[in-house]
Amino acid sequence: xxxxxxxIAAALISTLFLVVVPLAYIFSRAxxxxxxxxxxxxxxxxxxxxxxxxxxxxVIVLPINIAFGIAAAWLVARFRFWxxxxxxxxxxxxxxxxxxxxGICYLLLYGRQGLLGPLLLENGIQILFAVPGIVLVTMFVTxxxxxxxxLPLMEAQGSEQEQAAVTLGAxxxxxxxxVTLPNIRWALLYGAVLCxxxxxxxxxxxxxxxxxxxxxxxxxxxxxxxxxxxxxVVGAFxxxxxxxxxxxxxxxxxxLLDRQH
Amino acid sequence: xxxxxPGFGLSMGVTLTYLGVIVLxxxxxxxxxxxxxxxxxxxxxxxxxxTLAALQLTLVxxxxxxxxxxxxxxxxxxxxxxxxxxxxxxLDALMDIPFALxxxxxxxxxxxxxxxxxxxxxxxxxxxxxxxxTIWGVAIAMSFTSIxxxxxxxxxxxxxxxxxxxxxxxxxxxxxxxxxRKVIWPVILPSFLVxxxxxxxxxLGEFGAVVFIAGNLPMKTEIAxxxxxxRLEEYDYNGAAAIALVLLIIALLLLVISNLLxxxxxPYKAKP
Numbered sequence: 396x397x398x399x400x401x402x403i404a405a406a407l408i409s410t411l412f413l414v415v416v417p418l419a420y421i422f423s424r425a426x427x428x429x430x431x432x433x434x435x436x437x438x439x440x441x442x443x444x445x446x447x448x449x450x451x452x453x454v455i456v457l458p459i460n461i462a463f464g465i466a467a468a469w470l471v472a473r474f475r476f477w478x479x480x481x482x483x484x485x486x487x488x489x490x491x492x493x494x495x496x497x498g499i500c501y502l503l504l505y506g507r508q509g510l511l512g513p514l515l516l517e518n519g520i521q522i523l524f525a526v527p528g529i530v531l532v533t534m535f536v537t538x539x540x541x542x543x544x545x546l547p548l549m550e551a552q553g554s555e556q557e558q559a560a561v562t563l564g565a566x567x568x569x570x571x572x573x574v575t576l577p578n579i580r581w582a583l584l585y586g587a588v589l590c591x592x593x594x595x596x597x598x599x600x601x602x603x604x605x606x607x608x609x610x611x612x613x614x615x616x617x618x619x620x621x622x623x624x625x626x627x628v629v630g631a632f633x634x635x636x637x638x639x640x641x642x643x644x645x646x647x648x649x650x651l652l653d654r655q656h
Numbered sequence: 657x658x659x660x661x662p663g664f665g666l667s668m669g670v671t672l673t674y675l676g677v678i679v680l681x682x683x684x685x686x687x688x689x690x691x692x693x694x695x696x697x698x699x700x701x702x703x704x705x706x707t708l709a710a711l712q713l714t715l716v717x718x719x720x721x722x723x724x725x726x727x728x729x730x731x732x733x734x735x736x737x738x739x740x741x742x743x744x745x746x747l748d749a750l751m752d753i754p755f756a757l758x759x760x761x762x763x764x765x766x767x768x769x770x771x772x773x774x775x776x777x778x779x780x781x782x783x784x785x786x787x788x789x790t791i792w793g794v795a796i797a798m799s800f801t802s803i804x805x806x807x808x809x810x811x812x813x814x815x816x817x818x819x820x821x822x823x824x825x826x827x828x829x830x831x832x833x834x835x836x837r838k839v840i841w842p843v844i845l846p847s848f849l850v851x852x853x854x855x856x857x858x859x860l861g862e863f864g865a866v867v868f869i870a871g872n873l874p875m876k877t878e879i880a881x882x883x884x885x886x887r888l889e890e891y892d893y894n895g896a897a898a899i900a901l902v903l904l905i906i907a908l909l910l911l912v913i914s915n916l917l918x919x920x921x922x923p924y925k926a927k928p
Binding site (some may be wrong): 399463504552554646 | 659660661662663664667669670671674675678679680681682683684685688689728731732734735736739741743746747749750751752753754756757758759760762763764765766767768769773774776799800803812832854857860861862863864867868880881884885888891893896897900903904907908910911914915
């Protein structure tokens with residue numbers, strides 16, 4: 396009984412200091428100088444542009460990632476083929492590769508001295524230090540998120556229902572829309588929420604390829620760093636609080652979906 | 657073999673195209689660049705004092721963070737599975753915050769909290785404990801961003817643990833600690849190790865949270881991935897590629913280890 400109390404107390408106190416206080420501190424600093432100061436910081440053109448760019452990147456990345464996630468899950472969960480294990484490992488790789496290494500890889504691929512750099516230069520295509528580079532790195536970093544949620548569920552559910560649909564003469568699209576999608580919809584939504592949250596918050600990889608040009612290629616997390624380096628700590632916390640709110644909303648949706656499962 | 661379900665070609669095409677363009681091609685660019693450097697030059701870059709200092713800091717701080725997270729994660733998994741108390745659901749949801757929170761935000765909050773005029777710093781600095789711009793700051797940032805790994809890998813296994821063995825041990829008069837060591841620990845050990853490996857890997861790769869709090873002093877508080885970025889900014893592509901390759905190899909090794917451990921952990925997992 397005493398052990399129980401002791402352990403619960405230890406859990407609560409350590410979580411208070413490790414998680415709750417840092418979270419509370421963000422809002423305390425963001426609103427510490429009043430609502431007007433917060434508003435002025437958020438409505439600064441560079442910060443507004445960073446919010447806009449972050450949203451654009453997320454809106455581009457999310458549907459592509461969902462399509463990839465479904466395709467990968469369908470492929471791995473419904474078919475047996477040579478190299479399947481290797482493919483699963485490949486899907487997981489971006490999860491264990493540091494985003495900063497992903498950024499460096501992209502620079503070595505598309506950069507001026509990179510593998511495809513001269514080719515891009517010849518054709519006047521700019522990928523790095525522009526939106527395409529940010530989108531590509533974000534796609535790398537977020538690529539396993541949807542697949543990782545949908546794949547295990549599809550494997551666990553098995554393919555009997557889909558096979559039955561085939562024998563009843565359903566087309567591929569009909570099977571997907573009427574049988575598969577309703578079965579995986581919560582896991583899909585769950586993965587999409589995680590992917591969106593990650594896309595919005597990505598920092599390391601994006602910081603390498605974006606060039607952090609103020610008012611142009613700065614996403615919101617990069618703007619946090621820029622303001623921090625400018626010693627505008629209140630501005631940094633205002634931008635950070637926006638990201639924190641997005642994270643908390645994602646978390647709330649995730650917790651609700653957990654109960655749906 | 658005749659495939660019953662449709663869409664093999666389409667899903668294979670989409671998956672391979674995406675993985676090829678988004679994941680494989682950039683990694684190949686890194687490996688090719690690394691191969692161009694040549695072994696002698698590569699070795700010289702990796703064993704340069706500044707690189708070694710950065711790698712050492714990354715590994716040591718990562719190990720420190722992982723030890724903390726292993727203890728904390730085990731405690732949290734145990735408390736969340738075994739006890740009922742008010743606020744348990746909130747506590748459970750709080751475990752996901754470090755993953756949900758962008759790392760730059762975590763770094764900003766931690767560095768301000770531990771700086772001289774922050775809530776924690778104001779308490780610690782008079783006691784002579786300095787966190788910001790030291791290895792402790794690096795370890796704390798790494799620890800925060802990888803908190804959920806151990807909790808979330810041990811939790812489901814602990815939930816599925818059949819209570820009958822424990823009950824048998826109790827009826828045989830075993831001490832609670834003996835029960836934990838002999839009955840529970842062997843079952844949760846593989847997944848605990850998976851969590852620890854993932855936590856360590858994540859700590860080594862952490863960038864956003866660390867650069868805010870570390871101060872990034874060469875030879876002292878400069879992590880390896882930051883050094884790689886600095887080399888890039890100096891247009892020293894070979895230097896960047898060599899350091900990045902070392903980090904990539906470590907990351908892939910840890911991925912293989914965690915996959916092997918997962919295969920061992922699987923027999924205990926009832927749920928997929």
